[in-house]
Amino acid sequence: MIYKKVPHNFQQRFEVASCFVEANGEFLLLHRRDDKSQGDKWGVPGGKIEEGESREAALLREVREEIGLIFSGEEPQYFDSMYVRYPDYDFLYHMFHIQLERKPELILNASEHKDFRWATPYEALRLDLVQDEDACIRLFYAKASELLIAQSSLRARTLDEVYAAIVGALRHLREDFSYPSIGYVSGVVTSDGPDKIGENLKRLQNIAVGLREEHFFPILSPPDIFSLALIERLEKGGIKGEDFVQFWRSILFSGYITDIFMTPRWQESHGACDEHKTAMRIGLQIHYL
Incomplete structure (x- = not known):
């Protein structure tokens, strides 16, 4: 479950930074490897924030590591944060957004993901998404x-x-x-x-x-x-x-x-x-x- 306000007894274990990378009316989704957490599901680029790292720095690092993308000029803008509760742990989820003029060349990290695709919100909501990603997509749009x-x-x-x-x-x-x-x-x-x-x-x-x-x-x-x-x-x-x-x-x-x-x-x-x-x-x- 995701919440806009801190839920009762929220025990934050870590933070995650993610990004809606948009171009030509679509946004980028990554297909997780089967052996990863929530494997074989689709989600936006992002990952855990390391100790001492800002959410902005973490996002840029994750995007670079996952898809080989380095933003030139304008950087992703902070959008919102959600409180996420899974059965075994809680975490804080930060969302960013960037609008690109064209779809960039991507270098997919095969150790993390097996595919990527650009999708409209309509198309994305009909994919097998990581937990609560559908709510985040609806919130963003x-x-x-x-x-x-x-x-x-x-x-x-x-x-x-x-x-x-x-x-x-x-x-x-x-x-x-x-x-x-x-x-x-x-x-x-x-x-x-x-x-x-x-x-x-x-x-x-x-x-x-x-x-x-x-x-x-x-x-x-x-x-x-x-x-x-x-x-x-x-x-x-x-x-x-x-x-x-x-x-x-x-x-x-x-x-x-x-x-x-x-x-x-x-x-x-x-x-x-x-x-x-x-x-x-x-x-x-x-x-x-």
Whole structure:
């Protein structure tokens, strides 16, 4: 099991540094030798941090030893750390990421691995992965999904265009990334008056950020889709408050949202009340914050 927060009675035995090496929409996976721990399984490059070694230095050493790769210019950037619990021991798992312009020539260390491949997240999640690697892949790409959702509506001029873009992004997350759950944050946006819309959007965004630190699946909120500029653009086109209510109702009915998070004071919002009613009707998992 992996955890974002320190689990009870966590007894760390060692630390591991790993790296998502990306190029051309795919990332690198190594196929472990049969005689190694978790043999015949696939995982990203990485290994144990030696005593007195920084996690960054350990990562560069492991990548060099495993695949003969020495980064020139930009080095891998730290992404996140997970607490990992196996039946016999606990360890801390550090994740890094680097985006390369092209796939490099690799020299595979045959004493460690028997093969390598570049894979999309969809392809990777269908391989026989090392323990908990699937959760790490989903965690890594969950953050990328926030950008995907935000970018999907940037050029939209109508609510119908926004809906089509967002449903397309949600479908991509469910079908290509195999996320079993996708969440939505509901709450007050316009009920406090036009002067408070920006403040309320920021509040919902901050709540969503906090929730993403606790959960291993994408969670979207109204400000991920509707910037103030987009709201103003839509309102100039004649869109009214009730149109936004219908929009979110349709998003919930799309079948891609599984969890809804009701933020404080949601009962004061006509839209949030409608979303709560819809969630009850279609059987979403409701979380009251």
